Amino acid sequence: MNERELSLIKHMGEVFFSHISDINIQFNKALQEHMTLVGEKLASMGEELHVLAKATPPDFKGMIAAAVSTLPEPAAPKLPDIEKMVQGAVSRIELPVAPELPDIEKMVADVIGRIELPVAPELPDIERMVQDAVSRIELPVAPELPDIEKMVADAIGRIELPELPDIEKMVKEQVSASVSALPEVHNGADGKDALQLEVLPGINEEKSYPRGTYALFKGGLWRAYQKTMGLSGWECVVSGVHSIDVIQNAQREFSINLSLSDGVMVEKTFSVPVLIYRGVFKNGEGYQPGDTVTWGGSLWHCDDETADKPGEIGSKGWTLAAKRGRDGKDK
Numbered sequence: 001m002n003e004r005e006l007s008l009i010k011h012m013g014e015v016f017f018s019h020i021s022d023i024n025i026q027f028n029k030a031l032q033e034h035m036t037l038v039g040e041k042l043a044s045m046g047e048e049l050h051v052l053a054k055a056t057p058p059d060f061k062g063m064i065a066a067a068v069s070t071l072p073e074p075a076a077p078k079l080p081d082i083e084k085m086v087q088g089a090v091s092r093i094e095l096p097v098a099p100e101l102p103d104i105e106k107m108v109a110d111v112i113g114r115i116e117l118p119v120a121p122e123l124p125d126i127e128r129m130v131q132d133a134v135s136r137i138e139l140p141v142a143p144e145l146p147d148i149e150k151m152v153a154d155a156i157g158r159i160e161l162p163e164l165p166d167i168e169k170m171v172k173e174q175v176s177a178s179v180s181a182l183p184e185v186h187n188g189a190d191g192k193d194a195l196q197l198e199v200l201p202g203i204n205e206e207k208s209y210p211r212g213t214y215a216l217f218k219g220g221l222w223r224a225y226q227k228t229m230g231l232s233g234w235e236c237v238v239s240g241v242h243s244i245d246v247i248q249n250a251q252r253e254f255s256i257n258l259s260l261s262d263g264v265m266v267e268k269t270f271s272v273p274v275l276i277y278r279g280v281f282k283n284g285e286g287y288q289p290g291d292t293v294t295w296g297g298s299l300w301h302c303d304d305e306t307a308d309k310p311g312e313i314g315s316k317g318w319t320l321a322a323k324r325g326r327d328g329k330d331k
Contacts, residue, residue: 286307
């Protein structure tokens, strides 16, 4: 229901209210006249009753009934046919014609056709930049292994051989009393006057070695402090580098694990600030030196660890690498 229909109904209500008000006034006027006439009749009857009060009481009930029966009944005003009036007013209402709607689909297609799509900025050759950065990475130099042969020679040179007692003198002193009773004794072969130290090139775990054996194993010098069984009975006297393992933990983080001859593990971690494209900048994410992001159509390079937004006032850690170009236009 629109505003015009509401105004028509309001106007009809005012007309109906005016007619009903007139009818009400006429009815009240007729009722007042009737009440005036009844009042006059009652006053006249009161006077008559006052006169009759002194006389024999008449039949008041009958008299009142007779008097009331003589009173004219007020004629009720004729009410208009409200239903017919409403139907007639409604039938005369002109319904508004619905306006013709525009072609929404055509309008949307025209608006979309006039939209100038922004030209994507030309990004640098990230693959080439990464390849150049990787080619400039200096691989760590493997530590120089010690001269095992020289170390073994030095160790042998530092060995102090125990001073052997004069066996011959001791024997002579012990047996001098009975030597005359013994048969003639012939001397045996000459003995060695020093310890002959040999270093084996390796340890065969399936063999057993006597106490005092030296061998090269896992880049170090090992000594058997007792008769060995597998690796049981060996000890590392000179530790060397057994193996080197380089592990890439992340895109720019590496770890070097050194395994020494005596089983000790040495781990060192280092980072290489190579360029890594991290996509579009994300709030709340931390960035490391060497990271590159796209923000505001430009390419930014991270110089220091930061979570600031590139290009904002007070932002730290970013350098503009490639500035956004002007948007192109369709011809």
